[in-house]
Amino acid sequence: MPIITWDETYSVGVERIDAEHKRLIDMINRAYDAAETMDDEAVLSDLIDDMVEYATTHFSTESDLMKQHKYPGREEHLLEHSNFTAKAVISGTAEPSDEWRVNPIKIFQFLAEWLKNHILETDKELGAFLNEQGVK
Ligand SMILES: [Fe+2]
Numbered sequence: 382m383p384i385i386t387w388d389e390t391y392s393v394g395v396e397r398i399d400a401e402h403k404r405l406i407d408m409i410n411r412a413y414d415a416a417e418t419m420d421d422e423a424v425l426s427d428l429i430d431d432m433v434e435y436a437t438t439h440f441s442t443e444s445d446l447m448k449q450h451k452y453p454g455r456e457e458h459l460l461e462h463s464n465f466t467a468k469a470v471i472s473g474t475a476e477p478s479d480e481w482r483v484n485p486i487k488i489f490q491f492l493a494e495w496l497k498n499h500i501l502e503t504d505k506e507l508g509a510f511l512n513e514q515g516v517k
């Protein structure tokens with residue numbers, strides 16, 4: 382079962398950002414499925430690594446766009462991104478005794494909730510600003 386599903390309410394009005402969000406959501410769902418079945422910890426670990434890597438790519442896209450268009454809220458926006466990355470990295474590197482490692486489901490619930498709130502508030506604000514600058 383997907384933990385988060387993309388629909389039009391998540392659109393920020395910028396094609397490239399939407400496309401990257403769809404892919405990131407897809408990756409979170411795949412890692413979540415692997416965490417739920419927990420058949421193979423190595424598979425889960427790889428899926429988390431891929432997801433963190435892609436999140437980093439996506440955050441760079443937004444960071445570059447913010448820089449390019451002199452977005453006034455860039456610093457605060459980037460701080461939110463580092464929050465996500467820190468949590469996601471912990472999930473991949475935690476010791477077996479660590480609470481996050483013992484219950485990876487919790488991590489994905491956190492990450493999915495984070496992404497949902499971040500897209501609906503922070504990224505939508507950025508999208509509206511970029512639209513005003515003529516970026517679609
Ligand atoms: Fe963002």
Ligand SMILES: [Fe+2]
Pocket residue numbers: 398402439443500504
């Ligand atoms: Fe985003």
